[in-house]
Amino acid sequence: MPSLIGNSSSALYGELDLIGSNKDKEKKSIKGEKIYEIQSKGNSTTQKRRLRSQTTRDSPISSPSKPCSPTKWKLPRRCISGSPNSSGISKESNDKLSRFSKSLQKRLSDTFLPKYSEQMNAVKEVLHVSTTPSVVVCREEEQKRVLELCKGCIEQEKAGSVYVCGCPGTGKSLSMEKVKQLLVGWAEEILEKYQPRKKISVALSPLQHLQNLFSQKKQSSGEKMMLIIVDELDYLITKDRSVLHDLFMLTTYPFSRCLLIGIANAIDLADRFLPRLQPLNCKPMVVTFRAYSKDQILKILQERLMALPYNAFQPQALELCARKVAAASGDMRKALCVCRSAIEMLEVELRDPTCNMNLVLVEKTLCGQQTAPPTEFSAKQEIDTVRVDHMAIALTKTFKSPVVDIIQSLPQHQQIILCSAVKLFRRGKKDTTVGELNRFYSDICKSVLIPQVGILELSSMCRGLSDQGLLKLGQSREDKLKRVTLQVDEADIIFALQGIRFFQNCLQ
Incomplete structure (x- = not known):
């Protein structure tokens, strides 16, 4: 036996004694990092006693992807600076980590997760009344009529007026804002937004200032026309109706170059409050915005939600909202309010899962039939979107008498x-x-x-x-x-x- 071990055994035990004597010093200098040089020449007994750190160091590539022990993760990172291939390995691992994180963020962004407040706030913002959509749908016919009249007046260099009327929430103000953008883009050098450079006299009202402006032959902006949009025209109705009458009479002045667009809810406002405009041949063209139908409300909701990369509503829930709002008033603002309320119902359910049973009972009552209990996967999938029961409760709260x-x-x-x-x-x-x-x-x-x-x-x-x-x-x-x-x-x-x-x- 001594003849088999020879010098290898003495070298091994000598190194092990050195480990025991310097153990405390190595812990203070380098925590957990132990490097031993053990020379064994074909001895099986010595190979069994070799430390795992030596096996790791002798391997051609120290890969941290398959750790055998918790310390195996630390050793390659601490020794990696001393190896010639350390920079390449770290760059490769960082690239893989960055690609994985990007793909994970993309998958998460494409999936609606109601527990994330950022996504819930994004849905609420899209459905807010103050959020202006990029495209105004279902009002192309009305916009075309107003735009053609304004273009005709500009080409002929004459004044004109339009009265836009309709029920609340039918897209009147939004459509006229879109018409203004199209008109200014079409005739950027012709139209100008009226901003008086000089301070108006206290004795003159803005309407009187416009009357004086259009009564003079030479104006500071004589070669350009003026676009005037007056929203909520109902608030200008006075006892003698003089304000409304004088406003629409601006188009009859000899040097008037204004385009007047009045917006109000009353359909017969021009006939009731402006009867004297008919003999003067300055009665405005009336454009009526009818209430939205079920298909139009559904299309507008879908158009707004297309801005999100995920689906936050079940199609049946949106259709229920469109049907109810169209049957009640056709007010698009009401539909947006109902959808936002349904999102809040989903938030309440996520905060208090016990209320889920009440929502299921409401849904069964509305459907009028008993349905089979949902599976675990379908229940998990449905809780991530606004369901019919959420929308039903939101509709009840909104249209409550x-x-x-x-x-x-x-x-x-x-x-x-x-x-x-x-x-x-x-x-x-x-x-x-x-x-x-x-x-x-x-x-x-x-x-x-x-x-x-x-x-x-x-x-x-x-x-x-x-x-x-x-x-x-x-x-x-x-x-x-x-x-x-x-x-x-x-x-x-x-x-x-x-x-x-x-x-x-x-x-x-």
């Missing part, structure tokens, strides 16, 4: 009176007397063991309900003979009180 709020804020006895009226009018009656209403009221109070009020106090409460527009109370010498008529829909009363168990029993 003010009558419902009034009924829910009433005292209990007045609510019982309304319940009595609903039960009474279910029999086909259109009106009744206070005395008969008192009989139904007494029956409900006795059934739920609530002390009832007298006929005089009941009549006084009916008078209060009449003042709020819920009941119509007739005139009579005796209180019990006064006629009572229900002024609101029975469905509103049932909807307002259906959440209270007490009134559910009363209405059965």
Whole structure:
């Protein structure tokens, strides 16, 4: 045995003794870094006792991608500066890491993750009313009419006026802003934005200053025309209607070179408030913006959401919003408000997962059918987008009748009176007397063991309900003979009180 080990054994044990004596010094100088030179010449026993650090150093490339122990990660990084190939390896690993991070960011940016506040804020910003879309869709016909009239007036160098009207939220102001951009781009050298260089006299109003400007033959901007856009024209209606009349009369001045575009909600404003413009042949061209249809609302919502690289809404949810808003008013601002409210419902669900069951119940109630429970994958996929139940709750909050709020804020006895009226009018009656209403009221109070009020106090409460527009109370010498008529829909009363168990029993 001694003949087999020879000098190799003494060298090995000598190195190991050196490790033990210098162990504390090496920990202080280089933490965890141990380099040993062990020379073994074909001895199997010595090969088994070789340290792993020596095996790592002897390998042609020290790769940290396959670590055998936690210290294996540290050794290549600390020794890499001493190897000739260290810079190439570090650059290659950094390139791989940067490519991986970029691909990961791209995948994350293309996927809607509601837990990230940046993405939620981006969706809200896209759906905000103040956000101007790059393209104004579904109003090309109206824009074309106004743009052609303005171009014709500029080419003929004459004044003209347009009155743009329509219901609120139909894109009037947005379309006229787009027309202004197109018109200024078409005739940049002809049109100029009016900005008076001199301070206007305090005695003159801006309208009077324009009248004086167009009454003079020589003007500082005589070769250029002026575009005047007056939004919310309804606020200029006065008792004598002089402001509106003088404003549209600017186009009749001998040296007038202005294009006037007035925007308001009233469709017949020009006929009612400007009757004297017709004989003077200066009646403005009327362009009417009709309410948006279901397809138009859906197209506008999709156009806005196309600016995002991910899908935040289910198609069925957007269609439900478009149908409801189109049937109610066709107001695009209302549709944007509903979508933002649906996003907030998704945020509430993510903060409180227990409310998910309530949303599922709402969805089943709206659909009117029982559906199979969703799988784990589909449930995880659906929670990342705005679903139909989110949109349904947002629609309910937005289009909630003010009558419902009034009924829910009433005292209990007045609510019982309304319940009595609903039960009474279910029999086909259109009106009744206070005395008969008192009989139904007494029956409900006795059934739920609530002390009832007298006929005089009941009549006084009916008078209060009449003042709020819920009941119509007739005139009579005796209180019990006064006629009572229900002024609101029975469905509103049932909807307002259906959440209270007490009134559910009363209405059965």
